[in-house]
Amino acid sequence: MTRNMLSRAVLLAGIPLFLAGCEVGPKDITQTGHRGTGMVQLADKSRIPPPDRMPGETYRDIVLDPNDLGPPAGEFYENIQVLNDLSTEEFNRLMIAITEWVSPEQGCNYCHNPENMASDEVYTKVVARKMLQMNRAINVNWAGHVKQTGVTCYTCHRGQPVPAYYWTTDPSATARMGILGNRRGQNNPDKPSAVYSSLPYDPFTAYLKERDPTERNIRVAGTTAYPVAGAQGATLANTEMTYGFMMHFSDSLGVNCTFCHNTHSFSDWSGSTVQRETSWYGIRMVRDSNENYITPLTSVFPANRLGAAGDPFKINCTTCHQGKNKPLGGMSMIGDFPELARIPPPPAPTTAALPAQPAG
Known part of the structure; x- marks a missing residue:
């Protein structure tokens, strides 16, 4: 065997060892289909994400009395455009939760002017209003994807003003x-x-x-077997x-x-x-x-x-x-906030009294 042939043999013999070095470590193997079809999930145990950190959930300490929920939030507070179908107590509880989900360090002032909570001068309040509409639309209109688990602000934000x-x-x-x-x-x-x-x-x-x-x-x-022009x-x-x-x-x-x-x-x-x-x-x-x-x-x-x-x-x-086939490992918080899984019907149009028609 010539030196050139020997070098090639050593190189070829070393390739499997080199490739194996990329896949070292224990694996989790789960068969998901019929044998022989290759329907297998292979996961490197060292790369499996850790359990998700859940919010502090201080809102769980708030127990709502169904007989004393207060007046509608849209009547009690000024400039409520999205959550005016909630009662005052439901609204307050959701605001506490959103603060935990999105801005636990910044607090309410991340979206509000503390001297005028009804003002829209802080742009994040305008954004949050649209995001609440999106949150409800996802839970109501896209159950084909989120199923009954649903999403809340925390699903994306994880305690940060801007999702990671x-x-x-x-x-x-x-x-x-x-x-x-x-x-x-x-x-x-x-x-x-x-x-x-x-x-x-x-x-x-x-x-x-x-x-x-x-x-x-x-x-x-x-x-088709062959490309089709313009298709x-x-x-x-x-x-x-x-x-x-x-x-x-x-x-x-x-x-x-x-x-x-x-x-x-x-x-x-x-x-x-x-x-x-x-x-x-x-x-x-x-x-x-x-x-x-x-x-x-x-x-x-x-x-x-x-x-x-x-x-x-x-x-x-x-x-x-974020690296998991189910967000938050399948944890659902929508059960605590059913109001995020409904879209209130639009208000009934008011019909002004028509003027009397002349006779004849």
Whole structure:
């Protein structure tokens, strides 16, 4: 054997040891489908997130007397625009909870002028009002995703005024020429949004912002044997964008692809798990929240709450999940606040008395 051949043999023999070094440590393995289908969840025990820290929950010490809830909050307080269907006592209790969920260090003054609580001069109060509308809309309209667990402000905020995880449009993720060539918004493996891969690193603008379903289909498999001119489908660009988005999904929930898909056919719904349907609703829920509740606040936010492209901080899967397939490990606080799972009907229109019609 020549020296060159010996060197190659040593190199090849060392590759498994090198790769094994990337996967050392005990694993949790859970079979999620039929044997032989590869439907297995594999988790590195050293990377399993610790139990979530729950809020102090001082609101649990407040016991409401159903026979003495006080007058409607909208009649007792000034400028109540969203929670005017609550009683005064329910309203006060929810305000205490929101302070714990969002601004435990800053207190009520994070949103209010203490000398005039009804004033909207503090921009965060305007934002909070819209976020409460979004919170209720998620629990009522998107039960296909949040089920009966629901969400509260704490699901995203975790005791911080600004959630730890958000996204904004990356202005660099566009096709552009330079000394390094045209990256086309990818081939930049230092971006956490695509889990440090070379895939497109701003899939969120394409999939979690636009409401128009014709903008971009999430596809990796075509429906025909050959490409069809002008048809939306599994183009190479769409496939790469989809994989970048799916990398975000996997990382956000701390799961493998087989949590939702059967690798026999990623596109086949009949072989997928029920979690794929839940995720389908989740994508649309996040898109609805970004477009209808967060983006309209663009002019309200100061410059330090906007991204490089001038858009506000928006939500994605990580905002709520933070490495777990169920946010907060499945803990629900919505049972303590059923008022966050209902949307009051709009007030009945008042009909002014019509003038008497002349006879004849």
